[in-house]
Amino acid sequence: MHNQAPKTKNVWILVFAAALGYFVDIYDLLIFSIVRLPSFSDIGVHPNNMRTEGEFVLNMQMGGLLIGGIIWGILGDKYGRIKVLFGSILLYSLANIANGFVQDVTTYAIIRFIAGIGLAGELGAGITLVSETMHRKKRGYGTMIVAGVGVLGAIFAYFVSEWFSWRTAYFVGGGMGIVLLLMRIGVFESGMYNQMESKQVARGDISILFKDKKRMARYLYCLCIGLPIWFVIGVLVTQAPEIGLALKAENILSAGKGVMITYIGISLGDFIAGFMAQMFKSRKKVVLIYQLIILLFSCLYLTREGITETEFYWLAFFMGIGVGYWATFITIAAEQFGTNIRATVTTTAPNFVRGSLIPSTILYGVFVHWFGIVAAALIMIVLLTGIAIFALSRLEESFDKDLDYLEE
Numbered sequence: 001m002h003n004q005a006p007k008t009k010n011v012w013i014l015v016f017a018a019a020l021g022y023f024v025d026i027y028d029l030l031i032f033s034i035v036r037l038p039s040f041s042d043i044g045v046h047p048n049n050m051r052t053e054g055e056f057v058l059n060m061q062m063g064g065l066l067i068g069g070i071i072w073g074i075l076g077d078k079y080g081r082i083k084v085l086f087g088s089i090l091l092y093s094l095a096n097i098a099n100g101f102v103q104d105v106t107t108y109a110i111i112r113f114i115a116g117i118g119l120a121g122e123l124g125a126g127i128t129l130v131s132e133t134m135h136r137k138k139r140g141y142g143t144m145i146v147a148g149v150g151v152l153g154a155i156f157a158y159f160v161s162e163w164f165s166w167r168t169a170y171f172v173g174g175g176m177g178i179v180l181l182l183m184r185i186g187v188f189e190s191g192m193y194n195q196m197e198s199k200q201v202a203r204g205d206i207s208i209l210f211k212d213k214k215r216m217a218r219y220l221y222c223l224c225i226g227l228p229i230w231f232v233i234g235v236l237v238t239q240a241p242e243i244g245l246a247l248k249a250e251n252i253l254s255a256g257k258g259v260m261i262t263y264i265g266i267s268l269g270d271f272i273a274g275f276m277a278q279m280f281k282s283r284k285k286v287v288l289i290y291q292l293i294i295l296l297f298s299c300l301y302l303t304r305e306g307i308t309e310t311e312f313y314w315l316a317f318f319m320g321i322g323v324g325y326w327a328t329f330i331t332i333a334a335e336q337f338g339t340n341i342r343a344t345v346t347t348t349a350p351n352f353v354r355g356s357l358i359p360s361t362i363l364y365g366v367f368v369h370w371f372g373i374v375a376a377a378l379i380m381i382v383l384l385t386g387i388a389i390f391a392l393s394r395l396e397e398s399f400d401k402d403l404d405y406l407e408e
Contacts, residue, residue: 011133015142018126020180021089022150025122026263027157028096028173032061032112033238034157034256035166042166043103053105060109062355064116069351072121076128076343084125084343086181092118093177100170120351123150123330128346131334144274147327151270154263158256208341215337217394219345222333224391225287226353227360227384228294229323234357235364236298236377237262237316246373249307261313262320269324283332284397287325291385291392294322298381302374329353336395360384 032039036054045053068088076084095115102108123146130142160169210216236243237258244253269290276286297318304311333349334342360380367376 011142014133015130015145017180017183018085018130018142019146019149020183021085021122021126022146023153023156024089024173024176024180025092025119026150026153027160027176028092028115028153029119030154030259031096031157031161031169031173032057033259034161035169038161039102039108039166040105043105043108045105057105057109057112059358061112061116061119062358064113064118065120065351066355068117068120069348070344071117072125073344073347076121076125076347077340082129084121084347085129088118088121088125089177089181090118091115092122093174093181095174096170096177097174100167100174121347123347123350125343125347127327127330128334128343131331131342131346138278141274141278143327143331144271144277147324147330148267148270148274151263151267151326155260155267158260209345218336219349221391221394222329222336222345222349223352223356225291225332225388225395226326226329226349227356227388228291228381229326229329230354230357231360231364231380231384232294232298232319232323233259233262235361236301236319236381239373240312240316243302243373243377244307244312247302247305247307249309249312251309253307253309253312258312258316262316262323265317265320265322266324266326269321270327271324272321273325273328277328282397283328283335284392284395287328287332287392288389290322290325290328291388294319295381295385297322299378302378302381326350332395 036057037050040050040053072084072088075087092115095111095118099108099111099115102111126146127143130146133142157169157173160172164172208215209219238255240253240255240258244251273286273290276289277283280286297315301307301312301315301319304315307315330346330350334346337345364376364380367379370376371379
């Protein structure tokens, strides 16, 4: 059934290459949020327009991620995982270098849209390649390393923005991508994909996901288990100044530092989740534990009247640990579907979950109007976690599932 397994050394080179790719990906994904204010000030954006112009540019990047997720997923199944890894990193690296030269908001937004398309391909292709290449009982370690190392890119982005100008921060991101592209020359394609190429089977046909009701439900359940993740990062931590004000915080809570500390928690959480899945021989149990951690620490945060900065940073760290099932979520998605549609699923799933922040924030905005910011955030995190736990209960355990099969 399988070709001879690749040498262990080569497998770990592949894991290392995927991990560094995700490191650069996360750096480039978050760098706009980190340098938004100094970059906007430099190109002449009026202080009153900072928030609205920032939302415009960020939504353009998010739109690129959603479109790119579909494009790279289909290309990954049609032409191979390696081609996507090379193509996506080249596109977002060049876009980030171009970002260092922008002089107006419109150009800024267009380039972030292009960067978003490129950024969408990195993680899904990397996780698919690692999942298909490693031994089925050990692949959790591979995806754990990819995500755990990768999210450290957020911390590096924060420090680069502190040390250098915003334009230099973009050049650093683009330069890292080009260097990694050269390092990746010689990385091998997935054996399962190579075997599939010789068969007469539909590859990268996204309609396969929706032709069968059970398959479509499985895909939707995979998306739903990730719903709380980006609400924690995109609202609970990013809107810390406003939430802190409503909680009568002693000082204004720093969203930038909060995001950095959350990502430290996410990195640690990803490593712990990988080890726990190997120990329990179950990914579902781990994801359930992490979803309950999110619920617990989000509720502690949102009910802590008079919260101090120190308390906020500790709660952000523990919410980050809860969010650290990100890699496990994507691995579950990869393990639920056959080789001919796997890259499409694994690349669209994380980007659709990122995109779910848009309807989540719209609903959150309605609740803020009705109940106030703190009650709205509490309702949303309980609702999203409840949906995620229900969706998790509907999926089969996939810990040591053989992935060498096709979706008819």
